Amino acid sequence: MAAITLERILALQAAYIRCIDNNELEAWPDFFLNQCLYVVTSAENHKAGFEGGIIYADTKGMLIDRIAALREANIYEKQSYRHILGLPHVTNNGGGSAESETPFMVVRVMHDGQSDIFATGVYLDSYRVEGGDLKFAKRLAVCDSSRIDTLMALPL
Amino acid sequence: MAAITLERILALQAAYIRCIDNNELEAWPDFFLNQCLYVVTSAENHKAGFEGGIIYADTKGMLIDRIAALREANIYEKQSYRHILGLPHVTNNGGGSAESETPFMVVRVMHDGQSDIFATGVYLDSYRVEGGDLKFAKRLAVCDSSRIDTLMALPL
Amino acid sequence: MAAITLERILALQAAYIRCIDNNELEAWPDFFLNQCLYVVTSAENHKAGFEGGIIYADTKGMLIDRIAALREANIYEKQSYRHILGLPHVTNNGGGSAESETPFMVVRVMHDGQSDIFATGVYLDSYRVEGGDLKFAKRLAVCDSSRIDTLMALPL
Numbered sequence: 001m002a003a004i005t006l007e008r009i010l011a012l013q014a015a016y017i018r019c020i021d022n023n024e025l026e027a028w029p030d031f032f033l034n035q036c037l038y039v040v041t042s043a044e045n046h047k048a049g050f051e052g053g054i055i056y057a058d059t060k061g062m063l064i065d066r067i068a069a070l071r072e073a074n075i076y077e078k079q080s081y082r083h084i085l086g087l088p089h090v091t092n093n094g095g096g097s098a099e100s101e102t103p104f105m106v107v108r109v110m111h112d113g114q115s116d117i118f119a120t121g122v123y124l125d126s127y128r129v130e131g132g133d134l135k136f137a138k139r140l141a142v143c144d145s146s147r148i149d150t151l152m153a154l155p156l
Numbered sequence: 157m158a159a160i161t162l163e164r165i166l167a168l169q170a171a172y173i174r175c176i177d178n179n180e181l182e183a184w185p186d187f188f189l190n191q192c193l194y195v196v197t198s199a200e201n202h203k204a205g206f207e208g209g210i211i212y213a214d215t216k217g218m219l220i221d222r223i224a225a226l227r228e229a230n231i232y233e234k235q236s237y238r239h240i241l242g243l244p245h246v247t248n249n250g251g252g253s254a255e256s257e258t259p260f261m262v263v264r265v266m267h268d269g270q271s272d273i274f275a276t277g278v279y280l281d282s283y284r285v286e287g288g289d290l291k292f293a294k295r296l297a298v299c300d301s302s303r304i305d306t307l308m309a310l311p312l
Numbered sequence: 313m314a315a316i317t318l319e320r321i322l323a324l325q326a327a328y329i330r331c332i333d334n335n336e337l338e339a340w341p342d343f344f345l346n347q348c349l350y351v352v353t354s355a356e357n358h359k360a361g362f363e364g365g366i367i368y369a370d371t372k373g374m375l376i377d378r379i380a381a382l383r384e385a386n387i388y389e390k391q392s393y394r395h396i397l398g399l400p401h402v403t404n405n406g407g408g409s410a411e412s413e414t415p416f417m418v419v420r421v422m423h424d425g426q427s428d429i430f431a432t433g434v435y436l437d438s439y440r441v442e443g444g445d446l447k448f449a450k451r452l453a454v455c456d457s458s459r460i461d462t463l464m465a466l467p468l
Contacts, residue, residue, distance in 0.1 A: 107273055115272075115276060119427075145422075146425070
């Protein structure tokens with residue numbers, strides 16, 4: 001199979017963060033394959049080879065449950081978030097799948113106007129085309145800081 | 157007419173912020189069609205359906221006037237600004253026009269070396285080709301924070 | 313010779329910052345031609361026409377020496393860095409070479425979890441294809457702030 005075009009990877013990355021920043025979280029699990037891996041971890045833990053993380057899900061169903069729980073908790077969020085992505089570095093591509101590394105930054109915006117850097121890091125992604133759609137087979141969100149808010153509700 | 161290529165949209169977005177950050181503001185209105193809409197507003201107001209905003213202009217002439225006024229005021233700016241854009245998410249494309257959503261962040265750099273996040277948000281854009289050039293038919297700069305500096309002189 | 317594709321420029325830019333943020337600094341000089349120009353300077357100095365800068369190197373050998381010195385100094389870094397690039401604005405392209413301007417932001421992440429904006433600015437780049445590879449003939453990292461940390465060890 002042919003390589004996945006950069007344009008298609010860019011489109012998926014842009015659609016993903018738009019989904020989160022627009023608070024359309026119910027659509028978020030659809031970016032993943034049914035059999036997938038979604039992990040949020042720290043650079044330190046990732047480097048040490050720990051497979052777990054702050055958040056760990058290995059099926060799309062777990063991602064759906066996560067959002068359902070989040071909505072039920074119905075936390076009144078005084079802040080909003082804004083993801084800014086750097087350019088993806090495609091490390092592997094061919095046979096209908098691809099891998100890339102994409103730097104990210106998340107800004108937290110308090111309603112009183114104050115903004116600060118909430119998280120930075122890199123997405124380590126694997127993609128696969130399924131039923132004509134490009135989806136994440138794996139997304140490791142590796143955060144630069146070792147102090148990640150364990151109450152973090154929002155997907156990265 | 158054919159769809160507008162992503163490459164062309166990327167080029168316009170990159171040229172637009174370069175124009176502002178290089179302080180070549182007299183060239184800024186040329187990114188817009190004569191009949192255009194340029195609005196700076198907050199996410200809260202945009203969600204509530206308010207059409208107005210902190211800044212509202214619906215002709216290119218108004219944009220030209222705005223820059224002229226800005227230059228006359230001749231404010232001594234102790235700070236500079238740096239726009240960083242995320243990847244555009246193209247939501248509509250065909251028939252010689254397109255729409256996209258592009259996250260932005262603006263960093264304010266004080267001359268003593270201090271930098272902070274001045275604004276984050278999303279550009280909601282409509283494009284159209286006119287006379288061979290891709291231009292903005294509409295640019296809504298929707299800021300995440302509800303506290304936008306009303307003295308904001310610089311275009312977003 | 314043909315123009316250099318945007319895709320190729322994006323790939324080089326993404327690979328460059330990945331190399332730095334992954335601390336694979338020994339590979340960093342390979343992004344440059346043997347005869348090259350690498351300068352880190354401030355917007356103020358650049359505007360004033362000063363050719364020098366905080367960092368100045370005009371051969372790849374000097375870049376290699378720089379990294380060797382950095383590794384020998386063996387500074388224990390309590391912080392890490394994350395580069396986020398904006399979209400390149402290609403200002404010139406043809407005959408096997410190209411020029412572009414790319415906004416950058418560098419976030420410094422302290423190990424206690426605090427993050428701040430370390431630097432913002434613009435890369436003024438010239439590229440040339442040599443032996444089939446796209447490399448930097450020139451990279452001026454023009455920082456917005458005039459107060460650049462003169463102890464700055466990390467390449468920008």
